Amino acid sequence: MTTRSPLAFRPLRFTVPALVGVLLLTGCGAQVDGPAAARKVTVNRCGQPVEYTTPHRAVVYEGGSADKMFALGLTKHVHGYVMPPANPPVTESPWAAEYAKVKFLSDDLLNRELVVEAKADFVVAGWRSGFSDQRGITPAILDGLKIQSFMHTESCFNYPGHPERVTPFEGLYTDLERLGKIFGVEDRARSLVDGYRKRVEAVQAQAPKDEQVPVFLYDSGTDKPFTAGSQVPPNDIIRLSGGRNVFADLDARWTEVTWEAVMKAKPEVIIILDYGDKPAQEKIEFLKDFPATSKLPAVVNDRFFILDYNEGISGPRNLDGLEKFAAYLRELDR
Structure with a gap:
C-alpha cells in the first residue's frame, strides 16, 4: 500500500x-x-x-x-x-x-x-x-x-x-x-x-564539469514512489551541485511517479529524504529488496545520500543540504 x-x-x-x-x-x-x-x-x-x-x-x-x-x-x-x-x-x-x-x-x-x-x-x-x-x-x-x-x-x-x-x-x-x-x-x-x-556560488564553482549524474529522490511510497519535481528545494540542490534530477521535467512539487519511470531513468545516485516517522534506513532496505529497484545502478553500487527533512523543505537548512550533497558528488567515483 x-x-x-x-x-x-x-x-x-x-x-x-x-x-x-x-x-x-x-x-x-x-x-x-x-x-x-x-x-x-x-x-x-x-x-x-x-x-x-x-x-x-x-x-x-x-x-x-x-x-x-x-x-x-x-x-x-x-x-x-x-x-x-x-x-x-x-x-x-x-x-x-x-x-x-x-x-x-x-x-x-x-x-x-x-x-x-x-x-x-x-x-x-x-x-x-x-x-x-x-x-x-x-x-x-x-x-x-x-x-x-x-x-x-x-x-x-x-x-x-x-x-x-x-x-x-x-x-x-x-x-x-x-x-x-x-x-x-x-x-x-x-x-x-x-x-x-x-x-551557492561557491558550490557551483566546484561542481563537476563532466556529464551530470542522474539522481532520484526517494521520499516514500511502495506501490508508487513519491519524489521531487522541479518546484521543490531538492531539485535545486541536485542541479546546483552538478547533478540531474531524473524528474526535473515534471512541473510539480512533491509528486507521485511510477517505478517503471524510475527504472527507465537508471539513477546513479538516490537521495533518501529522512524524517522522524520514516527513517532513511528502512527506505534503503526497501529499495534493495524491491525487484523494481534492486538492479538500479545506484542500488547496486550502494550510492545513497541521506538528506535531512529540514534540508529538503523550504528553509535556511537548504544551504546545508546543498553543500553536503555537492561534496558527495565531488567525491563520487564513477
Missing part, C-alpha cells in the same frame, strides 16, 4: 485580535514599543499585496518556518511552534537554543482550537504544508478572522488565484526578504540572503 509523504498535506489555524496578542506578550516580559507595534508595511503573499502590522505572537508550522524566523533574529516575536512527527527533533537544529525560548504547542497538524488558545497574531506555513482548502485553513479564512498569515513562496506554485513562480532557492531568499520587511529587519535579511547566494 502506498505511503503518502507528510510533505503532501499539512494544515494551520489561528485567531486573536492583534491588540490582545500584544498585551499578552507584554505581560510575559517581551519588550514591545509603541512605534513598532503600529508599524504597517505592504508585502506580497503569493502574488497578492497584503498589509501587515508588525506581529508579536507568531505561531510557526514545521522546521522551515521556525528556521526562517530564527535566522532573522525574530525569536522574541515567536510565541510557539507546531512540529509534526515527520520533523526530526528540534534539539538537532542549528537553532536549538532558540526553540528552547519559545513554546512547543503540538506534535500534530495545526487546528483552529490550538491557534485560538495560543492567541496568535501571525501564522507562518506553506500551502498544502499547513494551509489547505480541504482542512478549512487558508490565508483568506484567517484574513476574515483578523489573523495575519505568511506563505512560503516556494509553495505558491500550487496556490489558487495568486500564482507566483520562482525557483525553490529564490523562494527562500524571497521569504527572508519579505519577512525582513514585515518585521523591520531588512538589513539582517539582506545580509543573510547575500551570504546564502555566496555559498
